Every structure is written in structure tokens, then in C-alpha cells.
Amino acid sequence: MVNERSKLETFAIYLLLIIGSAVMFYPFLFQVLASIGSNKDYYATILLPIPTEFNLDRYVNLIHNSLIYRYLINTALRSLYFIVVTCLVSLIASYVFTKLRFKGRDSVFVVFLTSMMIPAQVTIIPTYLLFARFPFLGGNNWQGLGGHGMIDTWGALLLGSGIVNVAAIFLVKQTMESIPFEYEEAARIDGAGVFRTIFTIYFPMVRAVLVVIIITTFISIWNDYLWPLVAINNPNIQVINTGVTSLLTTMMQSGQVPEYPDFFALTAIVVVPPILVYLLLQRNFIQGYAMAGIKG
């Protein structure tokens, strides 16, 4: 852009950027440092609790806590499940929408797309009632009354509108559209079946965009809060985000707030995994986000 830049200007730009980035990063740094040092280190400082000794005892204790361990396992299973489902569904659906030619194909896609305009929070009530009053499940009769339906079961964690993730389908479809149709012709001439075509020909070509979908799915499932809050009461099948948050609310209301370092360790367990995933794979992530954000 503008090439001539005075030293003062350069300095000002870097200064602003560094201060700004520090503000964004500071809370996480504070949290992690406070949780790995000793209590004495923490209370000796104000701005940044620099640890004089390094210990992960607090995290080890949390993992040994059977409840937190359960939450972590549940969240990991749920994330894995949604990652697999979302990848499969978006691969197959975008194959159908780009490589097969039949009447009504585009209308079906438009119906899918329209649903993207409806924010999930608006349908939280009907979705809750759909799960709670689902006929013949969880002690319900044919009218959906009498039992608890799928509420408080794994069904509530594994089903839902996330199964058909339209944004993910959209993203994969964009990529698949750019693949020339000759590949499809070649596959058919060689006698490859539909699934073989999808998984041996297209899957390797859209791998980059699938990585984006894996990261976004992981982060959104890991950070899912409202749905587990209304749908799950049983601590054995609760997920980490809602579980830890509710645990903290109970503690705060009863006035038994843990020491700050313990508190920060407990919250770091929820906050750190998405950050790590994001930092490791952020190059893909930002491209995907910008792509989806502007086009979607």
C-alpha cells in the first residue's frame, strides 16, 4: 500500500498492535499462569502471577475428580460423533448436489439453505418439547405424555439439527463445484460405485475444507452451553462446558468459591482445548471462517 512510512509511524503501529493483542490474550495467560503456580505466587502479585514453581497438580486432581472426568469423556465422545457425522453428511450431500443431475435437486438445496436463516436459539423451546414429548420414548405414550422422552438421555446429546449441518454442506459444495466433471465421467466409465467415487476420488480433493469443518464442529460442540443446560440434568451424561459452569454457579451461590488458582484451573480445563485446536490448525480455520463468513 503506502510505502513511505516514518519510523515513528511504524513504532506506533506496532505499539498499538502489541497492546491490543495483549488485551485479547492477557486473560488466558493470567488464567493458565495462576493455575500452574503455587497459591503463594498467586497472592504475591497483582498483574501477572508469575509462577516460581511449575506444577500441574491442580489439573491432575481435576482429572481424578470422577465428575470432571465423566464430563470430559462425554464431551470428547459427543465431539467425535458430530465430527464424523458432519463430515460424512456434508461429503455425501455435496456430491449429490454437485455431481448428480436430476430434477428437484436445486430446490432441495434451497430448502436446506433457507434453514440457515433461523437462529438455533429461537427454536430451543420447540426442540426441547420435541425431545421431551417424543412419542414412545422414555416412558412417553403415543401423545408424547407421561415420561421424560429423550431428555436426560444420550439421545438429547447425539440428535438434533447438528446432524444435517447446512453450513458445512455449503462449504464442501463450494469446493466440489470447482472439481471438473471429467473426474465423475472417468469414475463412471471405470465402473466405480457411488460411495467408492465419493471416498476415493472426491474425499482426497476436499480434505482441506473438511479440516475446517472438523475444527468448527469441534469448537462449537465443545462450547455448546444452552442445549445441554436445558436437556441434561443427569451429571453422568453432562458435558464439560455446561457441567463446569453449573458447578461454579452452585459454588458461588452457596458462597463456597474455591481459591482463585483452583478456580482458574477448573475454568482452564474448558477453555484451553479449543484454544489448542485453534492454534494448531488456525491457518485452515481463518481461511474457512472468512470464506463462510462472507459468502454465507
Added chain:
Amino acid sequence: MSRIPFKKEAPRAQPGDASLSFRQRLRLFYNRHRDGAIGYSLLAPMFAFFAVFSLFPVLFVIYLSFTEWNGVLGLPKWVGLDNFERFFTTGDYLLTLLRAGFYGLLILVGCMSVGFFIALLLNQKVKGVGLYRTLWYLPVVVSFAVVAQIANAVLDPVTGLVHNVMERFGMETIIFQQSVFWMTFWLILITIWKGIGGTVIIYLAGLQGIDTSLYEAAKVDGATRFNILLYITLPSLRPITMYIAIMGIIASFQIFEPVQLLTRGGPQGHTNIILHRIYQDAFQSFNMGMASASSVMVLLFTFTLTMIQYRISQRNQT
């Protein structure tokens, strides 16, 4: 017949072809409609899930908004427009909706001005753009609920860090939880901090998409940097700004965690916003009809704003 033919080379069974058996006719029919058969059979299960978990809830919430139901016993009772009448006349329903929009505006102003400024800085050929961008985006990927709980602990009137720091520096301490102004302030500040990374990335992508020849031409004509910003950069980013603005207002109807965990709608319901109101109606008072009516109002607002956004983006393309 092992390989699957294309539609263009698949012959149609002629009406006079009496020699063809039913099976052969079926085969010819399938060959012609093979794509459709496979397509629909692959889409059918997806569409079934989609219909049950995405389409049905929308219709269901519209139906429920005309009924009264506690969601547990009996069946919904039709009450016509009663819930909507209540939405507009009694309680704080309309207020919580407008408040959400107002917070949305404040958050937008913060996110857009700072976000645009940071994107401008990042676009100035600085070293380590990736690192800054990464750091700015960090808050977006973490759990809002946990962020709200951390804020809760930090702002605690007795043990909170902010309290301790103020005390140590000899300032007069404030009990934030009793002040509408301060709770609104923290709510908005935290939401801006949490969401600004997205704005930065969208603006940066927009800035990088501006044709550099425009800048060169302006420089040749002797335009100052301020003029370039005013007459080239800002107009080029107008579609993106509109997009961010409308999406930001829509997102403000979905703010939940900080209100539920940090302010609990208080003090005295003065920071309550629509989604939290819906939650209270549905899961604390078990008034599903009223909660659904509020949801439908949010849906209408969102739908209108999305349509406006769509219209604008269409107009910009032509």
C-alpha cells in the same frame, strides 16, 4: 451391464418395442433416471432428519405461540393471539427485545470501530500479521459461559480481583452488581472482547480484496492517505460493513450466557434481554406458549433483517 451409463447415452424404451420384457424396460428406465434415483435415496435420510430437527421446530414454535401449555401435562390449549397481546402490552417483553437491539448497537459500534482500525493496522505490511490475527481471534473460540463465570469471579464485590486491585490502589470500591450502568458496561465490554476477532478477520479479508490499482491511481493523482481512506477504502468496504452490521444486530438477540450467568438480568431486570426472558418463561415458569410467542417475535425480526441484508447484497452485485 456393470458400468453406470450417463443419461445422454441411455436410450428410452420405444412404445412399439413389444419385444422388451418388463425387466428390460425397468432397466432402461433406471438408466435414464439413475442420477435421480441415487440422489433422492441418499438425500432422503438426511432430509428426514432435517425435517424432524430443523423444519418441524419452526412450525411447532409458530403453533405453540398461539397456545398455552406448561409442556409437561396435558396438551397445548389454543388461546389465539393472547400471547402476542401480552408481549406488546404487559411486562417487559417488548423492552427486553428493544434492549437486545440497543446492546447490539453498542456492541456493533465497539466491534466495528475498533475492528476496522485493527484491520487497517494489520493491512499495513506489518511483520507477524498471522500472530496478531490469531491472538485477536482467540476469545472467539472459547466458551462464553466460562468467560462469563470468570468475569463473575473477577467482579465479585468481596473477593473479586477488580475489587482487590481498587482497594490496593486506595480507590473507592464499587459494588458493580447493584448498578445498572456498571452491569451493562461489563456485559457489553465482555461481549465486544469476545466477538471482535470475527469483525477483524472479515474486515481484513475485505481490505485485502480491494484492487490495489485503485490505490496506485489515487497516489498518482496525488491523493493524501486520508483521502484514500475516505474515498476508496471506506466505500469499497460498504457491503462488508452492512453485512457485519446486520449480522451483529441478529447476533444480539442471541446473547445469553453473560446475561444468565453474570447479571442474571439484574439489577431488577434492568439488563434482561430477550433470549434470557424466553429461557425464564420456558424453564422457570413453564409457560411454553409465552416463550414461543417471544421466539416468534425474534424470528420475525431476524427474518426481516436477513431479507434486508439479502436485498442489499443482491443490489451490490448488479
